[in-house]
Amino acid sequence: MAKRRRLSPAQSDYLETQSATLETKSMPLGRAPIAQVAGEASTSAALEELAGTLREARAQGRMIEAVPLDRIETGYLVRDRLVADDEELQALMESLRARGQQTPVELVDLGQGRFGLISGWRRLTALGRLRAETGDDRFATVLAVLRRPETAADAYVAMVEENEIRVGLSYYERARVAAKAVEQGVFETEKKALLSLYASASRAKRSKIRSFLELYHAADELLRFPSAIGERLGLALAKVLDGRASRQEALRAALDAAAPDTAAGEQAVLEQMLAEFERADAGPPEPQTREAAKDGVEKDGLPSDAVRNRIAPGIYARWDGQSLVLDGQGMSDALCGRLLDWIRDNA
Known part of the structure; x- marks a missing residue:
């Protein structure tokens, strides 16, 4: 018969002794640490993605910003539009007053908080006048998108295209901005300027703009109302001037002597000189008889x-x-x- 082992009785203080030796730690309420870290990382990633999206939208000109008027340099480009029709500008001001700015202007970031105007000169001018008249802070800024033209030529093209789409320029204004762009070294020749600035225009239209370059070179500094010169008169003058220095000098002398203070007066001088040049091209008149004279x-x-x-x-x-x-x-x-x-x- 197998010998039985005697078991010792359970120690009543064993559990109490073990419990006293165990280190106790307080557990945080709420999420576990790993969940909190994961949540913070997710939030940070989302914010970084949003910031990246905004940076990309700003760089690509898809984000509209409010820019103070006094930080914008309107002379960043030689403007193609010489004058703004007072009646049209007043209508634009009333629209801005009633409905606010509906279409943003285009700017380029020049650094140090300065911006150059590419397109939107009329809107900027209207807002400036409203600000001066009313003192209202809502007219102190302009809604704008920032462009990043790689070259000055790209900036000029953007300006011209915006004005061609919205409000057509006179032929003289179109020719003038092409000539100015060449003078500033943006384009090598006037032909290249015309092909770049008016790439979407028909060949016939570019030819007319090129003809008005003749008038620009002849008397730009003396013309006071060049944007009022009509297509017929401008093309006819370009034909008779034809690069002849003597005729350019005669035209300048006539404009300088007359100093017309209205567009109609200036066009009368141009019509008079056109008639003289056309008579000269037609040759001397037939000799008069003693009776006729x-x-x-x-x-x-x-x-x-x-x-x-x-x-x-x-x-x-x-x-x-x-x-x-x-x-x-x-x-x-x-x-x-x-x-x-x-x-x-x-x-």
Whole structure:
């Protein structure tokens, strides 16, 4: 018979002794540490993704920003639009006043908090006037998208295309911006400027713009209302000027002497000079008979009143034997005063 082992009785203080020797730690309430770390990492990644999306949208010109007007340099590019029609500008101001700005302008970041205007000159001008008139802070900023043109040529193309789409420019304004871009070294030649700036225009339209370059080179600094010159007059003048220095000088002299203060007055001078150049191209008139010229009497080198002599650009003289008549666009109060003084001193 197997011998039985005697078992010792359980120690009543065993569990209490073991419990006293175990180290106890407090557990945090809520999420476990691993869940908290994972959540923070996810939030950080989402914010970084959002920031990256915003940076990309800003770089690609897809984000609209509010930019203070006083940080924008309107002369960043030579503007193609020379003047803004007061009636149209007033209508734009009323629209901005009532509905706010609906379409953003285009800017380029110049650094140090400055921006250059690419397109949107009329909107910027209207907002500036509203700000000056009302003092309202809502007109102190302009909604804009930032562009990143790789070259100055790209910036000019963007400006021209925006104006071509919205409000057509005059042929003179189109020609002028092409010439200015060449003068600033943006394009090598005027031909390249026309092909780049007006790539979407028809060949016939580019040809007309090229013709207006003739007028720009002849008298840009003396023309006060060039954007009012119509297509017919501009093309006709370009044809008779044809790069001839003597005619360019005559045109400048006539404009300088007349100094017209209205668009209509300036166009009258241009029409007068056009008529003179066309007469010169047609050749000398047929000799007059003594009967047609009222006996053809000439005195002091001036013919009778049957013939009107051009004695200076825009000035004509007619002598009838007793009276000397001077007329033409070149006559002015100042010139008359000098003539009267000379007669008094030399009579």
